[in-house]
Amino acid sequence: MTVQTEKDWKDIIHRCFRCGYCKFTHDYSDFNCPSYKKFRFETYSTGGRLWLAFGVINGDIEWSEGVANVLYACPTCGNCMENCRFDKFNFMLVDFIEAARAEANRQGFCPENQKFLLERTTNENYFNPYAEENSDNEELKKQYNLPDEAEWVYFIGCTSNYRQKDLRDATLRFLKKAGINFTLIDEHCCTSPLLRTGQLSPVTEFMNYNLQKIKEVGASKVITSCAGCYRTLKNDFAKHDAEHDLEIIHTSELIIQLLKEKKLKFTSEFNKTVTYHDPCHLGRHSGLYEEPREVYKQIPGLELVEMKRNRENAWCCGAGGGVKIGYPDWSIEISKERLEEAKETGATIVSSTCPFCRTNLSDANKAFNMGFEVLDLVEIIDQLDYEINE
Amino acid sequence: MHFPMNNEKILNDLEEIVGKDFASNREEELFIYSLDPGASLPRVVDFVVMPKSVEEVQKIVKLANKEGIPIVPMGGGLTLSGLVLPVHGGIVLDMKRMDNIIEINEMSKYALIEAGVTTGHLLSYLNENYPNLQPPVPDAPSAATVAGNVLIHGSGYLSQKYGDHGSMINGLEVVLPNGDICKVGSCALSDYWFTRGPIPDLIGLFTSSFGTLGIVTKLSVKLFHKPKFRDVVFGLATDFEDIPNILSKVTESGLAEDVLLGMQDKPDWMKGYIFVIVYVTGESEDEIDTNAKVLKKIYRKTNARYMKTPPRIREIYMEKPIFAATAADFRKGGGFEYVGAFLPIENLPKAFKGGAEISKRHGIIPTIGSRLIGQSHSAMAFFSYSFNRADPDDMKNAREALHETNLLALELGGIPWKAELAGQKLILDKMDPNYKKLFKTIRDTLDPNHIMNPGNWEVE
Numbered sequence: 001m002t003v004q005t006e007k008d009w010k011d012i013i014h015r016c017f018r019c020g021y022c023k024f025t026h027d028y029s030d031f032n033c034p035s036y037k038k039f040r041f042e043t044y045s046t047g048g049r050l051w052l053a054f055g056v057i058n059g060d061i062e063w064s065e066g067v068a069n070v071l072y073a074c075p076t077c078g079n080c081m082e083n084c085r086f087d088k089f090n091f092m093l094v095d096f097i098e099a100a101r102a103e104a105n106r107q108g109f110c111p112e113n114q115k116f117l118l119e120r121t122t123n124e125n126y127f128n129p130y131a132e133e134n135s136d137n138e139e140l141k142k143q144y145n146l147p148d149e150a151e152w153v154y155f156i157g158c159t160s161n162y163r164q165k166d167l168r169d170a171t172l173r174f175l176k177k178a179g180i181n182f183t184l185i186d187e188h189c190c191t192s193p194l195l196r197t198g199q200l201s202p203v204t205e206f207m208n209y210n211l212q213k214i215k216e217v218g219a220s221k222v223i224t225s226c227a228g229c230y231r232t233l234k235n236d237f238a239k240h241d242a243e244h245d246l247e248i249i250h251t252s253e254l255i256i257q258l259l260k261e262k263k264l265k266f267t268s269e270f271n272k273t274v275t276y277h278d279p280c281h282l283g284r285h286s287g288l289y290e291e292p293r294e295v296y297k298q299i300p301g302l303e304l305v306e307m308k309r310n311r312e313n314a315w316c317c318g319a320g321g322g323v324k325i326g327y328p329d330w331s332i333e334i335s336k337e338r339l340e341e342a343k344e345t346g347a348t349i350v351s352s353t354c355p356f357c358r359t360n361l362s363d364a365n366k367a368f369n370m371g372f373e374v375l376d377l378v379e380i381i382d383q384l385d386y387e388i389n390e
Numbered sequence: 391m392h393f394p395m396n397n398e399k400i401l402n403d404l405e406e407i408v409g410k411d412f413a414s415n416r417e418e419e420l421f422i423y424s425l426d427p428g429a430s431l432p433r434v435v436d437f438v439v440m441p442k443s444v445e446e447v448q449k450i451v452k453l454a455n456k457e458g459i460p461i462v463p464m465g466g467g468l469t470l471s472g473l474v475l476p477v478h479g480g481i482v483l484d485m486k487r488m489d490n491i492i493e494i495n496e497m498s499k500y501a502l503i504e505a506g507v508t509t510g511h512l513l514s515y516l517n518e519n520y521p522n523l524q525p526p527v528p529d530a531p532s533a534a535t536v537a538g539n540v541l542i543h544g545s546g547y548l549s550q551k552y553g554d555h556g557s558m559i560n561g562l563e564v565v566l567p568n569g570d571i572c573k574v575g576s577c578a579l580s581d582y583w584f585t586r587g588p589i590p591d592l593i594g595l596f597t598s599s600f601g602t603l604g605i606v607t608k609l610s611v612k613l614f615h616k617p618k619f620r621d622v623v624f625g626l627a628t629d630f631e632d633i634p635n636i637l638s639k640v641t642e643s644g645l646a647e648d649v650l651l652g653m654q655d656k657p658d659w660m661k662g663y664i665f666v667i668v669y670v671t672g673e674s675e676d677e678i679d680t681n682a683k684v685l686k687k688i689y690r691k692t693n694a695r696y697m698k699t700p701p702r703i704r705e706i707y708m709e710k711p712i713f714a715a716t717a718a719d720f721r722k723g724g725g726f727e728y729v730g731a732f733l734p735i736e737n738l739p740k741a742f743k744g745g746a747e748i749s750k751r752h753g754i755i756p757t758i759g760s761r762l763i764g765q766s767h768s769a770m771a772f773f774s775y776s777f778n779r780a781d782p783d784d785m786k787n788a789r790e791a792l793h794e795t796n797l798l799a800l801e802l803g804g805i806p807w808k809a810e811l812a813g814q815k816l817i818l819d820k821m822d823p824n825y826k827k828l829f830k831t832i833r834d835t836l837d838p839n840h841i842m843n844p845g846n847w848e849v850e
Contacts, residue, residue: 014724014778014779015718015719015722015724015779016724017427017715017718017724017725017726018422018427019468019531019533019715019718020466020468020531020532020533021532021533023533024510024532024533027517028508028510028511028513028514028532029511029514029515029518040412040440040484040486040487041414041419041438041440041484042423042467043418043419043421043422048422051421051422051425052421052422054779054780055421055425058780060421061417061418061421064417066416066417066418066419067417067418070418070419085713085716086716086718086719088719088722
């Protein structure tokens, strides 16, 4: 079921009882909704947002910048979906918020900062939310000697391609060394930032563009090291008239598969203590919790330690849902809380499997002098020696 | 009546007290405070404020007094009976930033906490740090505050064995309507918040008075030993008339930590049965087994029978707190409200019968139950009415059913619990005039400007 029209809202949104489970961790030990924990007025909980959205639909309160601000002040991390007890609709809570944002946008109340995402992404020079000149990835193809046609496409994603190039290059090196028959496409934004901020006008076109490019190279599998792209390609395309039968794979899934099949063997050690931050898009939104952990555990010398809040209870990094661009100071405050939690574990490295989490955790690490090394899983593997056995 | 006020000036004053981020008159932030999860109609809120300390509460109360603004304290906002919706506008004082657990006294078994601590947080804190202790936990979502629960004479876990949760208060720190900070209970003269007496017991002034006599900022609640093992033993009865005897025999056995009754017509397999749900505890599994056997015998002798508990049902009832709010989605409507009435247990049969009739008359599937309080000294009987929040007529229907149920409870010698405005009026209509006069005298003395949650418990 999709939640894109006003009718969908009206049929379901009033069913939120506002009991408040959405604010907590599973064991109620802490508030785990970043927005409620920051702003504290009831309206900033998911229940509050749903009631506000229902009020707008019902005509009890009018659209305004203030109403839109409440709807947008949420990283859509999905903690609410995990903890809401109404299982007939709890899996749709983030969809409700995104749909309400889409309605805010239609009504002309998209906040200014988030508008940049649309302006930049639809700019023909960019096709990405970072306003970087679009890379058709031909240089990379040459550099890595990639074919024009292949079974796999490595969908780099805008954050890796324009902000986290080390992560991108580590992924390229790994895929190459692993003997994966892959190539790159002239990709445009996967549309995740637009979906999360309710700016839907170009979404279907962008999705179908990317699908067409993937089809042109004859690929049946798409691998990405970006949790946001992964969720969007896997879960959101079909909701926006961009259906496909591609196999969508996160790099952590490939790595654990290779380890299980004994095709990958690490031959050096990584003697450091690492704590893993679950990206919301990979964890709560896609259900991948154990695959990355299994990889870390199989790296010789690496000690994996868990933060108190992990897996379904993980505290968000604060980057998603348009929060990084809309509320930059708050966004790194959220990451700071994550890094403080990481400190309690004794780890020296905070690792994740998402370039956007990596960006925000790194920004907070720097801004607050937290003293960590922040690395993606693939970057850790890039530092290791390993053998690939066919 | 709505109090005239200079909004901007008052907002500035409130911001001075609590900081800019925690005082608001913005429509998008007030909106939810004007609504209740129960069936009450929306009411106007002028400001929401979130204080962090007793001193801030004190300043807010003094400001409200000076400006003549109504002030309504709010915990989790989950009474379902609109008690935190201002009747005459004014300030909603959302207490949830006062969320410190100050002290756990293991030996005297109490928790000293601020008024915004949620029941979930205290439960979780004890589970992690003091696993041998348990707090009173209401049958409410974990976002309910401990203060909110005990100050409305709440009930829930441990009520059978130790009484209603209001009786578990050892002491309070209260900001009185004139801004004075007053301690009641042993804390008035001792560093130990361990008992209500033996001094004139004024804690009662602040329980079930719904914030009309003061704002509680700190409280001590009793904690209890947590036995190592706990289980639930279900019984089935088919005749309402058997209920009092079953309850008496179960409580006389001394084995029941808690006792619940439940009756609902849906799903179909539940229809026609009254479920007797008894929690037993012990220090070993053998003790649990032995206790369960005694209960099975009691069921047989009282015209009930033991029901083997399906794992799914057991899981639901073993969760603490139980997810009672599931009733909100019975009709895919997001809402329910119930009359909880304190009743003498001998009148439970008539209450169950009468409640079922009211439900049917209003086209609502009967969902009725009871929680025993204080070893059958009383029972909190609940009559739950689900409604569709998106349908004003359906909400009106629920309000009418609630009103009829309040009348039924009063007819049966009971007292509606945490009653909404209409229920409060029914209670006052029946109340001894001198009780009302005493209450009014106390209220007028403490709150001459009538700023504390006006509209509630109004004695004419």
